[in-house]
Amino acid sequence: MDDEFVRRNTEAQRALYGEPLAEAFRRLMGAFGFTQGQLASTVGLSAPMLSQLMTAQRVKIGNPGVLQRLEALGELADQITEGRILPDAVATRLAQIPTVTGRLTRTEHAATPAPDEAVVAAVRGLLRAVASGQELRDAVELLRPAHPGIAELVATYGLGASGEALEHFERHRDLL
Secondary structure: OOHHHHHHHHHHHHHHHOOOHHHHHHHHHHHHOOOHHHHHHHHOOOHHHHHHHHOOOOOOOOOHHHHHHHHHHHHHHHHHHOOOOOHHHHHHHHHHHHHOOOOOOOOOOOOOOOHHHHHHHHHHHHHHHHOOHHHHHHHHHHHOOOOHHHHHHHHHHHHOOHHHHHHHHHHOHHHO
């Protein structure tokens, strides 16, 4: 496999997921002390598929359930890092990750989101469309000292979990 192929695939992953999957997988393996096989098992990938994604032999994760489990695992890692979850609860939450299921949706069958959910999704989509995950993290760090409120918005809507963004929106709805 040539270097240009891997470089293109790595950049495609960055565009799709905000960072190359190798970086995301290594971060999750480090956070939980997982081997590649343990990470693959937890999120529902075969070990060879995880390896192919990690080495950019493949670009996309086609299974929406795997994507949701990866997001849930990432959110749990963030909660641990930020001290928002008690250490005793980590094992229980980890055990729940493999049960997270994805949904394939089609426009004609998709439920119409509540207005608040649509607003939150639009803001999240906009932030993620104009900047990678690393760019958003860098912006938060630059903004935090002088503009903590704006940093919170970027972090919550651009990097946080959907539920956190919706809760933030609900708490600040009266400001609109």
